[in-house]
Amino acid sequence: MNEKQNKKSALHEKEGIPQPESFSASSLEKISKSRKIQPSATELITGILAHDKVALSRGITLVESTNLTHLAKANEIISGCLPYANKSVRIGITGVPGVGKSTFIESFGKYLTSLGKKVAVLAIDPSSTISHGSILGDKTRMEELVKDENAYIRPSASGETLGGVARKTRETIILCEAAGFDTIIIETVGVGQSETAVHSMVDFFLLLKISGAGDELQGIKRGIMEMADAVVINKADGDNINKAKLTKTEFNRALHLFPAKKSGWIPTAATCSAITREGIDKVWETISNYFELVKANHYFEEKRKEQNQYWMMETINEQLKSNFYNHADIIKLLEANKKAVANNEISPFAAAMQLLEKYFKK
Template sequence: MKEQDNPKSALHEKDGIPQPESFSVSAMAKVLTSRKVQPSAEELVKGILSGNISALSRAITLVESTNPSHLAKANDIISACLPHANQSVRIGITGVPGVGKSTFIEVFGKYLTGLGKKVAVLAVDPSSSISHGSILGDKTRMEELVKDPNAFIRPSASGETLGGVARKTRETIILCEAAGFDTIIIETVGVGQSETAVHSMVDFFLLLKIAGAGDELQGIKRGIMEMADAIVINKADGDNVAKAKLAKTEFNRALHLFPAKSSGWIPTVTTCSAYEKTGIDNVWQIISDYFALVKGNKYFEEKRQSQSQYWMMETINEQLKNHFYQHPEIAALLEQNKKAVEENQLSPFAAAMQLLAKYFK
């Protein structure tokens, strides 16, 4: 028999039991339907005030959204939560990459929840300047804290904001406070040069350092030292204990060279080992002493008021910038002027002035 007389080859599929569905069509339909139903601002606020983590997470997503249609709803949620906020202490933690921020925060957070506190960690993950993406892996690093019912971890991409602080971190703090979290920890990218943003939204600023990573004077030169309320030398364990003690002495001497703080607080240096979970109680004692001082001399309230004014001005600047770049006529002229500047037909200053003149016309 010729091959063409047999329509089936040796590799044909035999009839048999049909393969089951790779997923449930009915379940998928339910998921898609639930996603289309967006809770109202009132429902999210009610959930936040009752401590519902799902409602809190969805509200934070709205606040972080760059979609203009989400702005009004996010503002309504923030306004409704504002009267229930400002009942926490806000702690900023920064340090160079590799200093052990995530490990320290997990151990520190577990220590605080052990004291009966509710801890929210706003971990800011650096965004790539090339792909503009972020790994957002802080929950993976803090695997013990993430399972704690009295803790909430929210990683966010830094984007292009100053100091690597997510654009809406300030509003996220308000939502977390309204949800009942009494201790807010903000972990910054730790670039070491532009931490002004996080300093302007926290009550206590903690700088993590490590010993034996080069000349300690290089760390002392940084302006970030002036903002720190405490310096904690991490990884004071094993063969590094002696180096950590020496670094503590050097930093203590250096702090006396800086101007006195308006709060009346004298910055403190201590050592700890997040790996061995030692010295964590001493860190919290230092922070507690600070709050006892600034709440007693009214500096705490004064700083909060000053920060609110600062963020009002920052919001104005941000909205003006966004409105400028989203203006259709500006967008067209911007591309023309970019090309003219590249070809040396127009100076950068003149190109900018043309754009501003067009915008304010």
């Protein structure tokens, strides 16, 4: 028995060389100290106006932050950048998942930088309703554009915002314009019936489509088609060229069924291939023609003014909502009312009224 106890198992662990430290203590200390040193709002504004992409990224991070301690600093940065904004054209791009939005934007962005444009891409990635996480993989997809000195790509999570835009996209546009970017491209998470948000912050709204996906009849439906200033059928390459041309014809017919736009612009459909870059120049030509028209008839300035008013009201709504949910008394009462509603002790409407009455009596 003693021999069995003394005998080592074949699975026993031998003593070996101890694992060395996987990091340098001195380097870790330096990194920790540098992270504690946060640039002031004035320093970030100076950096943004000097076209420093690092300062721009840090400024956008503050603007997007939900931490209430960052709010004052973020507002100071926005105010400091505002006088230098509004000097770009803003293009919204949307389409069903798989239509090739990221590939199109990379080809389109590279074409624009070849013309001497400075392009900022605000790519909105969908957030999971379960884990609340987001992949933010647009920089990986746009591997050529991300290396371009005249381009800047900022992926952001959509969060709980409807319409496929991040909560702070509007403010991010201001910072990008102040940083010298003259063409702002906003990529939405995908097409739907709640694209009003992105439409209300861009000058030109581009809808990407693909042929052979069974969605040609969507051309006669209201909603997104009414917002589109142009429809582009992507992936018009290889064996798909003829199908894409047929789809373009169908959409051109459908676009003429809608009422005339206030801008005086008549939307058109076109084809392109983001892979071969065939037709990309024609897309920019269409967009340029649009801007030439709306700047001549002053619709461009009129729309910008309407958008500013819209976003003032949206900011008020957002701030009221934020203040409501962060109020100490509401936080306590909210949990109690949630349980009561779940147990059918009170109706959802009565519970909501209790919370609102409590908030307005504060």
